[in-house]
Amino acid sequence: MESVASAPGKTILFGEHAVVYNQPAIAAAVDKRAIVTIKDNPKGVTTFRSDDLGFEAELDTRKKTYKLIKGKPGIIRYVLEILNKWHDEHTPIDVKLSLNIPIGSGLGSSAAVTVATLAALYNYTGFPFNKRVLANEAHKIEQSVQGMASPLDTAVSTFGGLVYLSREKEISKFNTDIKSNFVIGYTNKKGNTGQIVKSVKFLKNKHPRILDSIIKTIGKATDEAKDALMTDNNSKLGELMNINQGLLDSLGINTYELSRMIYTARGNGAIGAKITGAGGGGSILALVPKNAEKVFNALKVEDNALIAKITQKGALAKVRE
Amino acid sequence: MESVASAPGKTILFGEHAVVYNQPAIAAAVDKRAIVTIKDNPKGVTTFRSDDLGFEAELDTRKKTYKLIKGKPGIIRYVLEILNKWHDEHTPIDVKLSLNIPIGSGLGSSAAVTVATLAALYNYTGFPFNKRVLANEAHKIEQSVQGMASPLDTAVSTFGGLVYLSREKEISKFNTDIKSNFVIGYTNKKGNTGQIVKSVKFLKNKHPRILDSIIKTIGKATDEAKDALMTDNNSKLGELMNINQGLLDSLGINTYELSRMIYTARGNGAIGAKITGAGGGGSILALVPKNAEKVFNALKVEDNALIAKITQKGALAKVRE
Numbered sequence: 221m222e223s224v225a226s227a228p229g230k231t232i233l234f235g236e237h238a239v240v241y242n243q244p245a246i247a248a249a250v251d252k253r254a255i256v257t258i259k260d261n262p263k264g265v266t267t268f269r270s271d272d273l274g275f276e277a278e279l280d281t282r283k284k285t286y287k288l289i290k291g292k293p294g295i296i297r298y299v300l301e302i303l304n305k306w307h308d309e310h311t312p313i314d315v316k317l318s319l320n321i322p323i324g325s326g327l328g329s330s331a332a333v334t335v336a337t338l339a340a341l342y343n344y345t346g347f348p349f350n351k352r353v354l355a356n357e358a359h360k361i362e363q364s365v366q367g368m369a370s371p372l373d374t375a376v377s378t379f380g381g382l383v384y385l386s387r388e389k390e391i392s393k394f395n396t397d398i399k400s401n402f403v404i405g406y407t408n409k410k411g412n413t414g415q416i417v418k419s420v421k422f423l424k425n426k427h428p429r430i431l432d433s434i435i436k437t438i439g440k441a442t443d444e445a446k447d448a449l450m451t452d453n454n455s456k457l458g459e460l461m462n463i464n465q466g467l468l469d470s471l472g473i474n475t476y477e478l479s480r481m482i483y484t485a486r487g488n489g490a491i492g493a494k495i496t497g498a499g500g501g502g503s504i505l506a507l508v509p510k511n512a513e514k515v516f517n518a519l520k521v522e523d524n525a526l527i528a529k530i531t532q533k534g535a536l537a538k539v540r541e
Numbered sequence: 542m543e544s545v546a547s548a549p550g551k552t553i554l555f556g557e558h559a560v561v562y563n564q565p566a567i568a569a570a571v572d573k574r575a576i577v578t579i580k581d582n583p584k585g586v587t588t589f590r591s592d593d594l595g596f597e598a599e600l601d602t603r604k605k606t607y608k609l610i611k612g613k614p615g616i617i618r619y620v621l622e623i624l625n626k627w628h629d630e631h632t633p634i635d636v637k638l639s640l641n642i643p644i645g646s647g648l649g650s651s652a653a654v655t656v657a658t659l660a661a662l663y664n665y666t667g668f669p670f671n672k673r674v675l676a677n678e679a680h681k682i683e684q685s686v687q688g689m690a691s692p693l694d695t696a697v698s699t700f701g702g703l704v705y706l707s708r709e710k711e712i713s714k715f716n717t718d719i720k721s722n723f724v725i726g727y728t729n730k731k732g733n734t735g736q737i738v739k740s741v742k743f744l745k746n747k748h749p750r751i752l753d754s755i756i757k758t759i760g761k762a763t764d765e766a767k768d769a770l771m772t773d774n775n776s777k778l779g780e781l782m783n784i785n786q787g788l789l790d791s792l793g794i795n796t797y798e799l800s801r802m803i804y805t806a807r808g809n810g811a812i813g814a815k816i817t818g819a820g821g822g823g824s825i826l827a828l829v830p831k832n833a834e835k836v837f838n839a840l841k842v843e844d845n846a847l848i849a850k851i852t853q854k855g856a857l858a859k860v861r862e
Contacts, residue, residue, distance in 0.1 A: 423780065430761050430784060437754040444751065459744065463751060463791045470787020476804035483797035 225339035225537035226255040229327035230376035231402065231505055231528065232496050233449075234442040234464055235385070237420055237471055239370070242387050243439030246446060247372045249380040250402070250528035252321040254332035256340040261312040268299050270317040282309045294323070297365045298334045305361070306341055313344070325406045325526065326496050326503030330365075331373035334358045339537040354378050354535060355391075368414075380534030384446055387439070395532075396449040398457065401512035402528050403490065404503055405481040405519040411473075411500025419500075420471050431471070438467050458492030458507045465494035473499030481523055482506075488518040546660035546858035547576040550648035551697035552723065552826055552849065553817050554770075555763040555785055556706070558741055558792055560691070563708050564760030567767060568693045570701040571723070571849035573642040575653035577661040582633040589620050591638040603630045615644070618686045619655045626682070627662055634665070646727045646847065647817050647824030651686075652694035655679045660858040675699050675856060676712075689735075701855030705767055708760070716853075717770040719778065722833035723849050724811065725824055726802040726840040732794075732821025740821075741792050752792070759788050779813030779828045786815035794820030802844055803827075809839040 228249040235245025261267060268286070269276040275291025281303035286296060299315055307313070315337065321329040335358045342349045349357075355371075355378035362369035375391045376383045382394050424431035441464045448456040465482060468474060478495050485493040485506035496505035508515045512527045519525035549570040556566025582588060589607070590597040596612025602624035607617060620636055628634070636658065642650040656679045663670045670678075676692075676699035683690035696712045697704045703715050745752035762785045769777040786803060789795060799816050806814040806827035817826035829836045833848045840846035 423784075426777070426780065427765065427784065430758060430765065430781075433754060433758040433761060434784075434788075437751060437758065440751050440754060444748065456747070459747065460751075462793060463744075463748065463755075466787050466789070466791025466793075466795070467755070468787070469790050470784045472783060472787075474787070476801075476808070479800045479804065480797075483800065487797070 221260065221344065222540045223258045223340045223344035223537070224255065224540070225336045225343065225535060226253045227332045227335035227339065227377040227535040228253050228380060228531055228533060229321035229329060229332045230373055231327060231404065232372070233505070234445045234460070235438065236495070236497055236499070237417070237468065237473065238435045238438035238442070239385060240417060240420070241435045243435055244387055244442045245372055245385045246382060246442055246449070247376045248382050248530045249376050249534060250327060251531040252327055252526070252528055254321060254329065254336045255318040256333070256336040257316040258340045258344045259314045261314045264312050266303065266312045266315070268293065268296055268315045268317070270319060272319045273317070273323070279303065281307055295330060295333050298330055298361060299337055301361050301365050302334065302337050302341060306338070306347070307345070322524065322526065324410055325404060325524070327404065328373045328377065331358065331362060331377045334361050335374055335377040335535050339535050343537045343539050351378050351535065378535045381532045382449060382530065394446065394450060396530065397452045398449060398454055398530070400454055400507055400509045403485060403506045403508050403512050403515040403519065403525060404496070404528060405485065405506065405523050405525045406503040407477045407481070407501055407523050409475070409477055409501040411498055411502050413498040416473055416498045416500040420473065423472055434467055434470055438464060441467065454507070454509055455491060461492030461494045461505070461507055468495050468499060475499070475501055477501065477523070478504055481519060484518050485515050488515045490515050542581065542665065543861045544579045544661045544665035544858070545576065545861070546657045546664065546856060547574045548653045548656035548660065548698040548856040549574050549701060549852055549854060550642035550650060550653045551694055552648060552725065553693070554826070555766045555781070556759065557816070557818055557820070558738070558789065558794065559756045559759035559763070560706060561738060561741070562756045564756055565708055565763045566693055566706045567703060567763055567770070568697045569703050569851045570697050570855060571648060572852040573648055573847070573849055575642060575650065575657045576639040577654070577657040578637040579661045579665045580635045582635045585633050587624065587633045589614065589617055589636045589638070591640060593640045594638070594644070600624065602628055616651060616654050619651055619682060620658055622682050622686050623655065623658050623662060627659070627668070628666070643845065643847065645731055646725060646845070648725065649694045649698065652679065652683060652698045655682050656695055656698040656856050660856050664858045664860050672699050672856065699856045702853045703770060703851065715767065715771060717851065718773045719770060719775055719851070721775055721828055721830045724806060724827045724829050724833050724836040724840065724846060725817070725849060726806065726827065726844050726846045727824040728798045728802070728822055728844050730796070730798060730822040732819055732823050734819040737794055737819045737821040741794065744793055755788055755791055759785060762788065775828070775830055776812060782813030782815045782826070782828055789816050789820060796820070796822055798822065798844070799825055802840060805839050806836050809836045811836050
């Protein structure tokens with residue numbers, strides 16, 4: 221039997237950092253996916269392999285350890301956590317991962333891999349589930365591995381489309397007909413999310429009145445962005461991205477490299493560009509209605525880039541007997 | 542008889558743009574000055590000359606016209622306006638300007654020249670005045686020439702030190718013992734202040750709730766900066782400059798060049814760096830407690846820079862018989 225499941229990566233459109241202080245956030249699934257295939261292993265060992273990432277390992281799922289055959293499988297921790305919790309160690313399987321979400325691009329590869337692996341495994345073992353169960357469990361797996369995790373990433377990878385996280389931490393889907401491309405630029409310098417979140421908290425403790433205002437203003441921009449998306453208002457969305465970028469800068473999480481990418485994107489036709497994710501290194505997101513290749517090529521001169529669209533396709537799973 | 546007067550340039554520390562919407566602002570006089578010398582002209586023509594700027598002209602003060610002898614004297618409009626209003630055309634004089642405030646650096650060279658010229662002329666003609674009269678009149682001159690002018694520039698050039706413009710448009714002086722150097726970086730690309738102010742208004746009309754919040758937050762930052770200055774809290778002042786920079790960016794007035802200068806300053810020891818003035822090109826201001834030369838030299842690689850300190854010395858005037 222072969223069970224195949226896939227899940228999309230995500231990009232945070234609005235609300236990063238503010239979400240830590242109970243402001244809303246918007247994330248979108250993008251057309252880059254993690255695809256996980258699970259098959260019986262006839263040789264009696266459970267393996268995890270990804271040709272895209274160039275690694276291969278034999279797993280001891282009960283002990284959550286592995287014997288590396290090749291590569292550096294950072295993502296293996298999520299697979300081990302899932303198999304340890306949900307898989308019968310006496311039924312050896314081969315887990316194969318195809319990934320066209322670049323690791324370190326800020327597109328939430330770990331959430332996509334977690335959701336796809338869980339969905340493939342649930343189907344393989346015949347465990348009944350729906351998307352709500354899948355999203356919840358994937359979030360728990362991310363929490364166990366990372367210590368702390370946003371429910372947004374796994375929700376987006378599960379449900380697809382646009383997801384709004386409210387001030388009350390409720391997740392809801394909504395739609396847009398905006399067909400613009402997004403271009404994502406990312407540096408090799410990666411920020412440490414935990415440290416960056418702490419640095420904002422530190423600044424907020426020193427300047428509570430000012431930071432409170434800024435964080436609430438980001439919340440307002442997020443709500444207006446939801447309106448802009450729902451009314452397919454491209455130019456308003458772009459303006460709000462640019463405004464949000466300044467507000468993120470004021471939280472001290474911008475860097476020279478991110479700023480350079482943002483100006484490169486704007487200078488080559490992006491109508492909005494902002495940091496996506498925690499900042500301090502990492503990724504920017506640019507809204508490019510026309511000629512996304514121009515922005516893509518300009519970013520590639522000094523950094524990494526990819527072109528992505530919002531996708532309605534969330535987690536998909538099927539079984540071939 | 543020779544009448545000599547001088548007045549300092551200024552830098553806006555906090556509140557640019559927000560001041561247009563009745564938020565407070567802080568400006569400081571800096572140790573770069575305009576020095577104006579007025580003498581009788583024995584040949585019967587009124588002249589205006591500046592060796593620093595490399596220009597010389599003969600003036601017809603009644604008609605507000607001039608015959609250029611050399612150079613491009615943009616600043617001459619202020620001198621003509623003053624002489625037309627305050628000087629007896631039948632008493633020819635030589636007006637000489639020494640200027641160590643670079644034009645286009647954002648240090649308010651026109652206000653300093655206006656204040657110094659007025660003070661020198663008042664003394665030359667024996668017109669009794671005090672600083673309040675001088676500041677008011679200099680503001681009126683700037684308004685006539687520019688159509689619109691902030692009273693802050695001429696107030697700072699007149700009174701020296703730190704000047705706070707309140708929400709009620711009242712100007713007051715206050716003091717700091719902060720001895721840090723400021724480094725000012727400026728590009729040759731100059732923004733058009735009128736257009737930039739309009740672009741903020743346009744954005745505000747489109748996103749009133751968000752822009753109102755941002756503008757009020759800049760006001761809060763300005764008030765906290767006043768506290769930081771009065772309590773000589775260098776590091777708080779620097780943090781507030783960085784926060785204010787992000788807020789200015791969110792108004793859409795930042796540029797790649799300004800951003801690059803800001804990161805260059807921060808990367809070389811500035812504890813705070815922000816746009817000063819209208820943005821869209823123009824100047825940045827960096828607070829550098831130690832080794833200002835390092836920031837200065839780093840900025841000079843691609844742009845222009847100068848090191849300045851806050852000065853208590855406002856307009857000074859004397860007469861030599």
